[in-house]
Amino acid sequence: QQQVKQSPQSLIVQKGGIPIINCAYENTAFDYFPWYQQFPGKGPALLIAIRPDVSEKKEGRFTISFNKSAKQFSLHIMDSQPGDSATYFCAASNPGTYKYIFGTGTRLKVLA
């Protein structure tokens, strides 16, 4: 069974802090690793994504760090804001399978 393991399950930080969410995978054939952000009552929306040929990708305050040898990737949120309070999902896809495998999600709360 292909899996993506996500931690922590929940996270509380102060405004301005840098929450870090980690994901680990097993299948070395995965070649696309997106992160999704979900607000209560809404569907997930793509936040940022990375391919395994790069070790880091930044978009605004969001950064993905990727460690291919360790089969791990993480999301960092710089200067976090209360508006970043949401559930974050990592995912991975396998070429030719037409499928995403999602992590179990991290509920982030940023205190004002």
Next chain:
Amino acid sequence: NAGVTQTPKFQVLKTGQSMTLQCAQDMNHEYMSWYRQDPGMGLRLIHYSVGAGITDQGEVPNGYNVSRSTTEDFPLRLLSAAPSQTSVYFCASSSGGGPSSYNEQFFGPGTRLTVL
């Protein structure tokens, strides 16, 4: 563009009842999929389609049927609802070869289903 739309937003069923969750997209996407979201389980793929007339099973297909007669619509049918199917259901679509081709998946707003 309305993007991905889902109806209804909420539904309560009794055990054994049947119903269809509707999903439509206006982005001319070839790939569409259905997920269920349960606490602590993340999003799990139920069924997906790579084009009109082509569907396949995902991770948790039992108890659900799908069909894809048009590019725009991808309904999910529960033939005999069970309490274990209480969940939030999301439909998603993407262009080209789907998520495994680096294409962004766009999600609908979800349907919250309760089976008593």
